[in-house]
Amino acid sequence: MGVWIAAVTGIVALTLLVDIILPEGESNKYIKAVMSILTTFVLIQPLPAVSSENFDIAQYFETESVSADADLEYRLDGIKQEYWENAIEKLLTNNNIENASIKVVLDEEKDFLVTVYLQNVVIADNQNHIFITKLITQILEEKLGIAAERIDFYD
Amino acid sequence: MNKNIHNTSFLNKYKIIAVLCLLLLLAAFFFPTDVFADDDELTELTEEQGNAIDWDELEDFLESLETGDFQDKSLFEIFSGLIHGEYTVGSGDFSQYVFQIFFSRLASSLPSILTIVAVAALCGLLAKNKSNIFGKSTGELIFFVCFSVIIVTTLAYVWSYVEATKKALTQMKTLINLVMPTLLAFMSAIGSKVAVAVYQPSVALLANGIIEIACNVIMPLIIISFVFSVISNLSNDVRLDKITTFFKNFAMAIFGISFTIFSAFLSVQGINANVFDSISLRAAKYATKNYIPIVGGYLAEGLDLVLASSILVKNAFGVVALLMLAAVIVFPVMELVVFNLLMQLAAGIIEPITDERIVKFLTSVSKNLMLLVVLILGVALMFFIVILLVISTANVF
Numbered sequence: 001m002g003v004w005i006a007a008v009t010g011i012v013a014l015t016l017l018v019d020i021i022l023p024e025g026e027s028n029k030y031i032k033a034v035m036s037i038l039t040t041f042v043l044i045q046p047l048p049a050v051s052s053e054n055f056d057i058a059q060y061f062e063t064e065s066v067s068a069d070a071d072l073e074y075r076l077d078g079i080k081q082e083y084w085e086n087a088i089e090k091l092l093t094n095n096n097i098e099n100a101s102i103k104v105v106l107d108e109e110k111d112f113l114v115t116v117y118l119q120n121v122v123i124a125d126n127q128n129h130i131f132i133t134k135l136i137t138q139i140l141e142e143k144l145g146i147a148a149e150r151i152d153f154y155d
Numbered sequence: 156m157n158k159n160i161h162n163t164s165f166l167n168k169y170k171i172i173a174v175l176c177l178l179l180l181l182a183a184f185f186f187p188t189d190v191f192a193d194d195d196e197l198t199e200l201t202e203e204q205g206n207a208i209d210w211d212e213l214e215d216f217l218e219s220l221e222t223g224d225f226q227d228k229s230l231f232e233i234f235s236g237l238i239h240g241e242y243t244v245g246s247g248d249f250s251q252y253v254f255q256i257f258f259s260r261l262a263s264s265l266p267s268i269l270t271i272v273a274v275a276a277l278c279g280l281l282a283k284n285k286s287n288i289f290g291k292s293t294g295e296l297i298f299f300v301c302f303s304v305i306i307v308t309t310l311a312y313v314w315s316y317v318e319a320t321k322k323a324l325t326q327m328k329t330l331i332n333l334v335m336p337t338l339l340a341f342m343s344a345i346g347s348k349v350a351v352a353v354y355q356p357s358v359a360l361l362a363n364g365i366i367e368i369a370c371n372v373i374m375p376l377i378i379i380s381f382v383f384s385v386i387s388n389l390s391n392d393v394r395l396d397k398i399t400t401f402f403k404n405f406a407m408a409i410f411g412i413s414f415t416i417f418s419a420f421l422s423v424q425g426i427n428a429n430v431f432d433s434i435s436l437r438a439a440k441y442a443t444k445n446y447i448p449i450v451g452g453y454l455a456e457g458l459d460l461v462l463a464s465s466i467l468v469k470n471a472f473g474v475v476a477l478l479m480l481a482a483v484i485v486f487p488v489m490e491l492v493v494f495n496l497l498m499q500l501a502a503g504i505i506e507p508i509t510d511e512r513i514v515k516f517l518t519s520v521s522k523n524l525m526l527l528v529v530l531i532l533g534v535a536l537m538f539f540i541v542i543l544l545v546i547s548t549a550n551v552f
Contacts, residue, residue: 001375001379005379005382008383008386008395009382009386012386012389012390012393012395013389015390015392015393016299016389016390016393019295019390019392020292020295020296021292032392035393036392036393039393043395043398057368060363060364060367060368060371060372061360061363061364065355065356065359065363066331066332066335066336066339066355066358066359066362066363067336067339067355068336068339068340068342068343068351068355069209069336069337069339069340070340072207072208072209072336072337072340072341073340073343073344075207076204076207076340076341076344076465077344079200079203079204079207080344080461083200083460083461084461
């Protein structure tokens with residue numbers, strides 16, 4: 001492209017030079033005609049190249065993509081998990097199950113996987129162990145809509 | 156009579172006060188009393204999420220720009236101001252700032268334009284009266300000497316503006332690559348998956364496709380158009396006006412196609428995705444609220460809080476991104492607009508005194524400079540649409 005522009009500039013400058021240098025006379029108009037034909041030739045010179053050459057527009061499109069900041073997403077998930085751990089602990093306390101520690105993990109679909117640690121659990125009315133897991137499952141299922149298979153228990 | 160009027164106005168006052176009191180009572184009745192407790196939790200959540208954003212990178216980027224600071228505030232301060240509803244970007248302040256740039260650029264560019272005007276006037280005095288003072292050929296030579304001086308002066312400026320435009324475009328690309336991952340992360344945290352799936356490829360197309368094409372295809376075409384506008388005005392015999400116009404229109408056609416396709420697809424798909432996500436989030440809220448009969452929306456309220464904080468942070472961050480976009484483009488655009496105006500002024504001043512070719516040259520340079528403005532503003536507008544759509548995504552409240 002640069003060569004072409006230089007050629008066009010050159011031919012126009014040459015025309016000017018000829019125009020200035022040549023004395024007034026009959027031959028002047030023929031020379032001018034020749035110069036303008038030359039200029040036209042120079043102008044159309046890159047056209048065959050343009051029509052034959054395959055300009056590859058795809059090169060500008062197939063570069064790297066912009067995607068969500070995975071690190072930030074992880075941190076946001078962390079904030080969400082922490083919030084829900086606290087919320088579930090509070091909910092259980094309100095239902096007379098004290099000191100259960102909760103771990104919430106978000107899966108791919110941002111759905112909850114809840115793990116309940118029962119080591120320090122204090123039960124209000126001397127209920128037995130199996131009953132507690134059932135109770136917790138029931139509470140979480142009823143009040144938070146978390147399916148039973150998404151809840152794990154550890155002693 | 157007078158007393159009557161006084162009485163009625165007094166009554167009216169009482170009526171207004173009574174209505175106001177009633178409204179206040181109603182408002183107090185409708186607003187839940189524990190709103191402040193929730194507010195604290197919301198603030199905590201938004202602050203936590205705001206801190207999770209990487210602000211240093213953005214600050215570094217902002218410092219690299221010529222338009223340095225936002226009223227001496229850090230981006231994070233602006234962001235927290237926006238979240239708490241304290242920071243408002245006054246259009247008055249902003250327009251004052253823009254006009255400040257405008258007039259300072261005007262003052263600093265005026266001398267260069269005066270040089271062009273002086274040389275053109277000299278040329279007019281010496282060469283236009285060629286039949287009287289010098290011969291035809293000598294007059295023509297003098298004209299070329301003067302014209303070359305004008306061309307060199309003008310093109311030096313034009314070249315710096317072309318560089319500035321390229322820089323603004325690459326800076327916009329950097330800004331997109333800095334801002335969009337964060338916004339997309341917030342959107343996927345909110346759960347608007349469809350919108351993320353729409354915006355991700357569109358933003359990639361803007362950042363990599365359209366800006367690359369602007370830098371590598373459209374800018375060279377504009378430069379060619381500049382060069383031809385110089386050559387075209389060298390001689391009265393060899394006119395290249397039409398090919399100059401062709402290159403200008405060619406550049407604008409490519410940009411127009413990219414702009415139309417991008418904004419049409421993005422707005423249609425974006426609005427669609429926004430509505431879809433809003434409805435599915437609303438449906439989720441509704442389902443949980445009705446699923447829980449007794450505690451009555453414990454989860455739904457909680458979901459509200461987490462969601463609300465994410466949405467607040469997303470929107471405030473979007474506004475910060477818009478401010479940064481403004482900071483990127485304000486300076487180069489004002490520079491170009493001012494120089495364009497001054498070129499037209501110069502052409503206007505020298506028109507009576509000098510050769511037509513110089514006037515035409517200056518006019519066509521100013522027309523070409525407008526293409527650069529259009530390029531910057533067009534890309535900025537596309538990015539603006541993206542951010543605006545992101546801000547309007549999934550605002551379920």
